[in-house]
Amino acid sequence: MSKKPLSAFRYISFDVVGTLIDFEAGLTDALHAIAQENGVALDGEEALGHYRAARYMPDVQLFPDDLVRVYGVIAPKLGLPADAANAARFRDAVPAWKAFPDAAEALASLKQTYRLIAMTNAQRWAFDHFNAALGQPFHASFTVDDTGTEKPDPAFFEQVFAFVEGEGATKDDILHTAQSQYHDIGVSRRLGMTNCWIERRHGQTGYGGTIEPASFTVPDYHFTSMAGLAAAVTTARS
Template identity: 35%
Template sequence: MDLTAFEALSFDCYGTLIDWETGMAAVLGPWAREQGLQVGNEELLLGYGGHEAAVEREAPTTRYPEVLATAFRRAGADLGAAVSEEWAQRLAGSVPDWPAFPDSADALARLARHYRLIIVSNVHRDGFAGSNRQLRGEFAAVITAEDVGGYKPADNHFRALYRTLEELGIERTELLHVAQSLFHDHTVAKRENLRSVWINRRHDRPGWGATKQPTEQWSYDLEFPTMAAFADAVDAAFAAR
C-alpha cells in the first residue's frame, strides 16, 4: 500500500494512543485487593471489557464516565464484590489520568508533517481534552461519543467522520484509519470498505484484554506493533517518493 497516497489519518485514541488498560488497571487492581479478590489485572480487564461494550450498546447516549461506572459495578457483581459509589466514581473520573503510550506524542508529531489528523473516539469531550494534554496532538477534528450519541462499533462516528472529510475537502479514498481495536474499529473498516492500519499493541500478550472479542468480520491493510513503527514506515515512504 502506498502510504503517500493519503491526505488524512483518523485515529482511535484509547488503546491506540492512550494506554487505557494500564489506566483502568490502576483503579481496578487496588479495588480488587481491597476486596480481597485473588484476581490479576488481565482477568479484571477481561471481565470489565464485555460489560463496557454491553452498556455502550444498551445506552448509546450515556456519557462515557457513567459507562465506566456502570460497567465497573456489573464486573464487580460478577466477582461477588459490590463496587461502592466512591470506587465507581474513581474509575469514571480517571480518563484524563490514563497514560499515553511512550511513542504516541512523537509519532503524532511526525505523522502531522504528512497528513491531516482526526480523532474518532469512544469517550467524552472532557476526557479526550485531558488525554490530549499528554498527546499534544494538533487535530483537524475531534469526534467523540458525546458528539455523535453512540459508541463504536456502531456507525455514528463514521457518519460524522465522512461529513468532516467533506468539510475538509478530503475524499474518502484519501483517508486511512488507524486503530488498535479489531472490535471497535476494524469491524467497521470491513463494513465500510475503509483502508485501515492495525496498531497491534497487544502483540506480545495473549488474549483480548479490555477489548471485547469481535463477533463480526474485520479487515485491515497493514499491521504494526507500535505507533513508532507506523510513523517510521510513513517517514520512509515519503523519503523514497
Template identity: 30%
Template sequence: MADRSALAAVKAISFDCYGTLIDWSRGLQLALETRAGLAAPEAARLVRRRGEVEWRLLGELEEFVPYRRLLERSIVIAAEEEGLQLPPDAAGAVAASIGDWPPFPDAPPALRRLAGRWPLALVSNVDPEDLDATVARLGVPFARRVTAADVRTYKPDPDHILALLHEMALDEFELLHVSAYADYDLATAQDLGVPAVYVDRYGRPLPEDVEVLFTVRDMEELARALTGPAPRQPRRGGPGFRPRAGERRKP
C-alpha cells in the first residue's frame, strides 16, 4: 500500500467507467439474451469469451475504429469460438445497447458525495454518444470526459489520462484515478505517476508490480474512505415496511 498522505494534494478524481461504475457484464449479458435470443448460460459464456477476444483485437489494431465496431466484432468472433449461432445483425444490436447498461447500485450515491468535494472525470474506451447516455444514467455531473474517440487510441494506452491532465491543468499528483482494472487503468496510472485506488469488485488480487494508495470493495467504501461515514438515514417503518437490500475483460 502506498502513502495515503498523497490524498492531501488531490484536486480531482477520475474514474474508469465500465466495470467500475457500470455493471457492464450484466448489461451485456442481458442484451445478448434480449437482442440476440441467447439463453442465459450461453450469454454468460459469450460474455466471458468476448472479453478475451477484445483484448486480442486491441493488440492487433493498426488504425483507430469506433468502439461499437470493435464491440460488434468481438461479439461475432466470441460467438464463433463458442460455437454459438447469432441471428443476422444481432451483434450490432447488442453493441448498440451500451447506453442501457446499468450502474452498480453503490455508484450513483457515492459519486454524488464525492462530487460535493472534488471535480469528477471519466476516461473510457466507449464512443462519446454512448458515454453521454451512461452519464445520464449515473445522474452525476462530470467536469471532464475523455473517450477513445477523443484521443484516437484505446486504454491501456496513456493518452486518456494525459489528455485529462492537460484539460484540467493538473500535475500528475493532483489527480486520483479509480478503477477496478489493473491492466486497463491502474498500471498506466502508476507509470504516469498518478495516484490510484483499486475497486476490487471481482475478488482479483492486484499484480505484485502494481501499487495503489489503497483498495476498496465498492464505491460506497471509497466515498467513506475519502469523505467520512455517510449521514445516518432516518428510520423507516410501519405496516408492510420492508428494508431495501443494501471477468474478466471489459469495455
C-alpha cells in the first residue's frame, strides 16, 4: 500500500531532544568544558556511549534531572571529577543546549501548513527552554510531566491521539517525525501511524546518545535534516 502524501496530514508530531535540539552536542560540550578545566582529554563518542548506558540503568530518573545521577556514573569512566558541583553543572547546562541550525526555520515553514505537536521525554522545565529556542512553534506539547510516561510507551502516544480526537481528527491525520528509531519510529509504526525519520547522525556510525533499537524500522519518509522535510512539503503542496 502506498504511503499517504505529505499534503494529506493535518498535524505533524515531533520528538524534540535529538530531532530538533542537538542534545549530543549539548552533552559533549558540557563534558568537554569540565574535562578541559581538569586537563583531561575527552572523546565525545566514547562519552556518548557511557551516557547511553547510564541513561538506561534500572534506577533511571526523569530527564534531564537524571543528568545529575548520570554524571556520577560516567565521570569516573571518563577521568572526570565525580563531585556534586560538576554533576549539577552538567544538568544545569541544559537550558543552553542549541537547536539544530535548520530546526527553527523548518518549523516556522511547516507551521504554515500543519498544527505542530511536541512529544518529548524531557520534563516541562527543560521543554520550555527548548520551545523558546525553536521559536515557540507548537500548537500543543506533551512532556513526561504531562503524560506520566516516556516514549516508546504506547500510552504516551495514546494521550496525543485523544487530544487530536478532541479537535475532530484521528491518528491518521498525524505524521510522526523523529530521529530515534527506538523511542519513536518503531512504536509509531506498530501503532499504525505514518512516520518520518530525521536521520540526524547520517554519515556517522552507531547510535550516539540514543539507545539502539532491537530492529531497524524502515520509515515512510526519510530525510537527513528538518530542512529536507520542509522542502519536501513545499514541493508536495506546489
